[in-house]
């Protein structure tokens with residue numbers, strides 16, 4: 001699937017970088033644990049771990065930094081190490097729960113420049129051998145019970 005995208009107006013991008021109207025600042029501060037994009041699994045010291053609503057790749061999660069920075073190197077050394085540790089903690093928990101064969105950690109932020117990491121378990125025989133996989137190429141939703149069960153499993157393994 002090739003979806004043609006265009007850059008947002010430059011002023012809008014610069015505002016987002018400053019944190020103005022940043023959807024991930026809203027997400028990381030939200031009190032409700034479920035929204036369109038996902039289910040909150042846990043709040044770690046410097047990040048919030050969320051199970052993505054789209055489970056076209058089983059276990060696909062997003063780890064959102066609780067501080068608005070564009071790049072990891074804008075964090076203090078202490079926070080940088082904490083964020084990395086939390087990525088590893090989440091990745092190991094996902095491997096343990098989903099028995100994946102590889103873990104992909106994608107820090108991109110090209111659409112929303114607020115530090116976050118897509119954590120994507122990979123499975124033998126999945127649809128993108130040798131390449132990154134794009135969860136949004138397919139959409140799979142679970143039942144409410146299935147989401148709750150997965151959130152509970154990951155949370156208890158963290």
Ligand SMILES: [Zn+2]
Pocket residue numbers: 019022023024025026067068069113114
């Ligand atoms: Zn933000």
